[in-house]
Structure formats: C-alpha cells, structure tokens
Amino acid sequence: MTHRYIPNTGEDVRRMLAAIGVGSIDDLFEPVPSGVRLRGDLKIPAAMSEPDLMRHLQDLACENADCGRAAVFLGAGVYRHFAPAFIDQMLLRSEFYTAYTPYQPEIAQGTLQAIFEFQTMVCQLTGMDLANASMYDGSTATTEAALMATRLTHRDRVVVARSVHPQYRQVLKTYTQNLGISIVEIGYGPDGNVDGGALAAAVGGAAAVVFQYPNYFGVVEDPRPIVAAAHEAGALVVAAVTEPLALALVQPPGAFGVDVVAAEMQSFGIPPSYGGPYCGVIAATEKCMRQMPGRLVGVAKDTQGRSGFVLTLSTREQHIRREKATSNICTNSGLMALCASMFMAAYGKRGLPALARLNFDKAHHALQKIMAAAATSSVRPRFGDRFFNEFVLGGFADVEAVQKGLLEDGFVAGVPLGRDYPELGDSMLLCVTEMNPAAQIEGLASAIANRAATART
Amino acid sequence: MYPNDFKYTKDHEWVKVSGAEGQIGITDYAQKQLGDIVYLDLPEPGKVVKQGQVLGTVESVKAVSEIFSPVSGEVVRVNKDLADKPEKVNAAPHESWMVAVKLSNPAEVNTLLDATQYAELAK
Numbered sequence: 001m002t003h004r005y006i007p008n009t010g011e012d013v014r015r016m017l018a019a020i021g022v023g024s025i026d027d028l029f030e031p032v033p034s035g036v037r038l039r040g041d042l043k044i045p046a047a048m049s050e051p052d053l054m055r056h057l058q059d060l061a062c063e064n065a066d067c068g069r070a071a072v073f074l075g076a077g078v079y080r081h082f083a084p085a086f087i088d089q090m091l092l093r094s095e096f097y098t099a100y101t102p103y104q105p106e107i108a109q110g111t112l113q114a115i116f117e118f119q120t121m122v123c124q125l126t127g128m129d130l131a132n133a134s135m136y137d138g139s140t141a142t143t144e145a146a147l148m149a150t151r152l153t154h155r156d157r158v159v160v161a162r163s164v165h166p167q168y169r170q171v172l173k174t175y176t177q178n179l180g181i182s183i184v185e186i187g188y189g190p191d192g193n194v195d196g197g198a199l200a201a202a203v204g205g206a207a208a209v210v211f212q213y214p215n216y217f218g219v220v221e222d223p224r225p226i227v228a229a230a231h232e233a234g235a236l237v238v239a240a241v242t243e244p245l246a247l248a249l250v251q252p253p254g255a256f257g258v259d260v261v262a263a264e265m266q267s268f269g270i271p272p273s274y275g276g277p278y279c280g281v282i283a284a285t286e287k288c289m290r291q292m293p294g295r296l297v298g299v300a301k302d303t304q305g306r307s308g309f310v311l312t313l314s315t316r317e318q319h320i321r322r323e324k325a326t327s328n329i330c331t332n333s334g335l336m337a338l339c340a341s342m343f344m345a346a347y348g349k350r351g352l353p354a355l356a357r358l359n360f361d362k363a364h365h366a367l368q369k370i371m372a373a374a375a376t377s378s379v380r381p382r383f384g385d386r387f388f389n390e391f392v393l394g395g396f397a398d399v400e401a402v403q404k405g406l407l408e409d410g411f412v413a414g415v416p417l418g419r420d421y422p423e424l425g426d427s428m429l430l431c432v433t434e435m436n437p438a439a440q441i442e443g444l445a446s447a448i449a450n451r452a453a454t455a456r457t
Numbered sequence: 458m459y460p461n462d463f464k465y466t467k468d469h470e471w472v473k474v475s476g477a478e479g480q481i482g483i484t485d486y487a488q489k490q491l492g493d494i495v496y497l498d499l500p501e502p503g504k505v506v507k508q509g510q511v512l513g514t515v516e517s518v519k520a521v522s523e524i525f526s527p528v529s530g531e532v533v534r535v536n537k538d539l540a541d542k543p544e545k546v547n548a549a550p551h552e553s554w555m556v557a558v559k560l561s562n563p564a565e566v567n568t569l570l571d572a573t574q575y576a577e578l579a580k
Contacts, residue, residue, distance in 0.1 A: 154501075290496065290516075315521045324521075 065412050071440045073413035075390045075431025077165050077242045083269040087342045105310045112309035115297045118341040125247050126261040127254020128283035132294035134337045135280030138264025139171035142240040144293045145262040149208030149236040151291045156181050159206045163188045163215035166420040192219035192383030199229050206235040213239040214246050218390030219383050223256040246388040249356035260284045269343035279336035293327030359389040363432040369445035377452040382427050394427040405451040411444050465575035472527040479528050480554035486579035488550045491517035494543045504532045508565050528565050530558040
C-alpha cells in the first residue's frame with residue numbers, strides 16, 4: 001500500500017490502468033488543458049505523524065471558546081441546556097445509531113414506540129392533537145407548516161411576523177419563491193409584540209399568520225389577538241417555537257386556538273452545533289391531519305388483536321403519493337427525536353416545568369443585575385420584561401465593540417441585532433439558561449456595564 | 458350492474474344528469490379496485506372545474522386516487538354524509554354521489570360512455 005487509507009496496491013493500480021488501456025494515472029488527466037493543470041505540490045504544510053497531528057488539532061481546538069466551559073449567553077434559536085449523561089450513552093446503542101428508516105413494524109417495534117412517545121410528549125407540551133416525527137429543523141418545520149396552510153385554505157399568501165427568527169423567514173422565502181406563494185412580513189410594536197394594525201391590514205385572504213412563541217426577541221406575547229384576527233379572516237395560525245422549554249412554563253399554543261405549532265427540538269438534549277443535526281417537529285389540530293407532512297406513527301392491532309406501532313396515513317407521503325405528496329421531506333430526524341424524547345422523559349412532568357422556571361428566574365435575575373450595574377448608562381431592556389430566557393438590551397453606542405470587548409472579558413454574549421433589524425442597531429439579544437451559574441451572571445453584569453461605559457467615551 | 462341513466466368516464470367516474478345539474482360519483486369497478494375507502498377529499502361549493510380536471514381524491518387503505526370530473530361546471534353541492542362514512546362508497550357506489558355540478562357545457566355528456574360501453578370497459 002502506498003497510502004495508509006487507500007487500499008490499492010501498486011499492482012492493483014497497474015492492473016486497473018492496463019484494463020482500461022491507459023499508461024499512467026497522469027494520463028487520465030490529459031483531457032484537462034495543460035494551462036490549468038497544477039504543476040508541483042499544493043502549498044500546504046508537510047504531512048505529520050498521527051500523534052503529532054492529534055496534538056496539533058487539540059492545540060487548535062483549545063483556541064476555541066467551547067460551549068462546555070466558556071461563559072456563553074447566546075440563544076437566538078439554539079439553546080444550551082443540561083442533558084443527563086445517560087442520553088448520549090443510550091443514543092450510542094447500535095439499534096438506534098446505525099439503523100436507517102427502521103419502520104418495518106415486524107422488526108422495529110421499539111423504534112416505532114419511541115417515535116410514538118415523541119409525538120405524544122410533543123402533543124402534551126404544545127397542547128395540540130397530533131404531531132409528526134419529524135422535520136429537519138425548526139426552519140423547515142415552520143416552512144412546511146406554512147405550505148400546509150396554503151393547501152388547507154387553498155390560498156397563496158402567507159403573513160409572517162418580523163419577530164420570527166430571521167433565518168426561518170429566509171428558509172420560508174427560499175422554499176416558496178417558485179411556488180407562486182407570496183410572503184408578507186409584518187412588524188412589531190414597542191413591546192415586541194406583533195403590530196396589530198399591520199396584522200389587520202395584511203391578514204385578508206391569507207392562508208396563514210406565522211408568529212413565534214416566545215418570539216425572536218424572547219418576548220412571550222399573548223397569542224389571542226393574533227388568533228382572533230387570523231381566524232376572523234379564515235387564515236390558520238402557525239406558532240413557530242425555537243425554545244420549546246418555554247412551553248413547560250407558559251400556556252401552550254394549543255390553549256389559545258393556534259392551529260399549527262412548528263418547533264425546533266434542539267433545546268432538548270441536542271448539542272448546539274453548526275448545521276445540526278437538529279430536529280424539527282410539526283404539531284397540529286386534527287383538521288390538519290390529512291395535509292400533515294412527514295412520518296406519523298400510530299397504534300394498530302395485529303391479526304391476533306395485540307396492540308402494535310405502525311407508520312400511519314402514509315398515503316400523504318412521497319413513496320405512495322409521488323409528486324402530489326404533502327412534502328418532499330419523507331424522512332425523520334430519528335436519532336435526534338429520540339434524544340429529545342429521552343430528555344423530556346428524564347426531566348418529566350415536574351422536572352421540565354422546574355427547569356423552565358429556573359431559566360425564567362435566572363434570565364430575569366440577570367437583567368436586574370445588568371440594570372443595577374449599568375444604571376448610569378444608556379443601556380435598557382428594549383421590549384420590557386415579558387420574556388422567558390432571552391431578552392434584548394438596547395442603548396449601546398457600539399454593539400459590535402461591546403460584543404468584542406465581552407469576548408476579551410471571557411463572555412460569549414449577545415447577538416448584535418443590527419444585521420437582521422437595522423432599526424435595532426443599538427441592541428443585542430442575550431440568553432440566560434440553567435447553564436449559567438450565579439457568578440457568571442454577576443460577572444456578565446459588571447462586564448456589560450464597563451464595556452458600555454468604555455464604548456460611550 | 459351499471460345504471461342505464463348514468464354516463465361514465467374511462468377513469469371510472471359516473472355522472473347522473475338531471476336538468477342543469479349532474480351528480481358525480483365513482484363506479485362499482487373503481488371501488489372494488491381501490492378496496493376499503495377511508496377518506497374523501499372533496500372540493501368546496503363554488504369550485505369551477507373543466508371536464509377531465511381533478512375534482513378531489515379518494516383514499517383507500519392501499520392507494521390514493523384522483524376523481525376526474527366527467528363534465529365542466531361549478532360545484533354546487535357536496536355530499537357531507539360521506540365525510541363521516543366514506544365506506545358508503547364501497548357499500549353503494551352508485552348511490553354515493555360525491556358532488557353535484559351545475560353543467561356549463563351539457564353537450565359534453567355526449568362524449569361519455571353509456572352503461573353498456575362502460576360495462577364492456579370494466580369487464
């Protein structure tokens with residue numbers, strides 16, 4: 001073997017070249033014009049031995065502020081929560097880890113039961129009738145929910161609040177741009193809630209009104225005015241949820257007559273990571289059932305009358321319905337859904353609300369500490385105090401400079417909002433969870449006060 | 458088997474025309490091919506269809522099929538009884554009308570099959 005991880009021997013290569021009548025590997029590249037062919041070596045460092053390489057990579061990794069150790073106060077759609085150690089260990093079981101599309105009821109009762117329990121817990125959390133398992137992530141779930149609404153209402157306009165995660169809105173626009181569906185964005189008021197006047201003006205003839213709960217700014221708004229206006233106009237209401245933990249503390253969307261919940265389940269045991277894998281889910285009222293995209297597991301009886309789990313209502317899906325299927329998503333973020341299920345089951349009916357309460361308390365405590373420390377500065381909460389574990393701080397003279405300064409102080413804190421909301425150029429979005437101990441919160445408060453003062457002068 | 462006062466399509470729908478209206482359903486042959494019918498997705502009154510266009514869908518335990526409109530016109534009534542009891546279509550396909558359409562071009566009926574022709578097709 002010439003290369004350690006390429007198993008062809010010199011003899012193998014010689015025989016393959018002989019079989020196709022080529023003299024050398026370089027001859028294979030003859031069709032590429034010589035002017036654009038690389039001569040000489042790539043400008044990269046020489047190869048290292050494997051132990052040296054591991055040391056090198058570890059040195060590089062240590063330069064990162066890793067989520068496990070750093071004082072991180074970021075949320076904005078991705079949240080750090082404590083996942084009991086058994087979850088990762090259980091996920092490594094080969095029955096879960098390696099199986100792909102394990103949906104054959106004769107051999108996959110365990111997996112199907114786990115998916116069924118995921119759906120059941122999602123329904124309990126959101127207050128909806130049924131849930132699928134699952135979508136790629138929260139953004140695709142939100143988009144699929146909007147598309148479902150267009151099929152159910154036979155309308156082609158979707159109203160979406162600007163207080164919905166900016167990336168979710170981008171995905172929605174990308175999906176719909178060639179489908180003849182128009183997207184109308186509506187703004188927010190001084191309290192961070194959906195602008196009622198803009199909603200009233202836009203809702204006529206809409207298939208759906210999409211809002212986020214709690215919204216991108218962390219604000220928990222009363223969904224009732226949105227639901228009333230939408231239903232009056234014959235539109236469905238879609239609640240996008242990026243932080244499902246909030247639903248263990250506040251009233252679930254189902255309690256307010258929301259028709260569809262599109263959630264991201266990352267919060268529940270899935271580590272924050274670039275590009276996922278994450279886990280989206282759609283939960284909805286029963287009238288949406290036939291238009292629901294994605295896998296659904298139900299309970300059925302076998303020929304001997306015993307209960308068992310099976311994929312159900314598959315006639316909605318691509319393998320049966322072809323181009324008329326409800327969605328081109330015909331898979332399931334199965335392992336991640338299982339992870340979220342184990343997280344919900346581990347915390348349980350009492351633990352999950354307690355965890356949610358802890359997040360609420362810590363975030364509100366953090367805001368108080370910050371305001372106490374920065375009392376003399378222009379820093380203020382932007383949208384009041386109706387928030388769960390995230391809030392917007394405004395009044396910074398130079399947000400980017402403050403954020404960089406905080407990084408030097410050891411705090412990964414604050415998403416500057418100006419990029420997505422030019423009118424919030426003086427604001428940043430902060431998140432506090434149970435992963436931030438009291439000392440970190442104290443430290444953050446004084447660091448923000450110092451940096452705000454420095455940036456002003 | 459196939460009522461003489463109905464007209465039929467090659468796609469296995471029937472239409473029973475009386476006056477300006479036609480009631481539309483699927484044939485006995487169609488329900489047998491589909492098996493147990495579990496769901497009907499029917500249009501709202503007011504929908505305008507052309508002959509041959511999709512009127513709705515029939516879902517059985519093993520397949521989903523489209524219902525093609527035998528005639529052009531506007532949907533004026535939908536058989537709501539079938540929503541809760543789609544199995545009626547299996548039990549009595551020729552009595553289970555799904556939608557009633559106000560014909561916009563009654564001459565189209567002449568392009569459809571009569572009972573004898575359809576019975577031959579469905580053999």
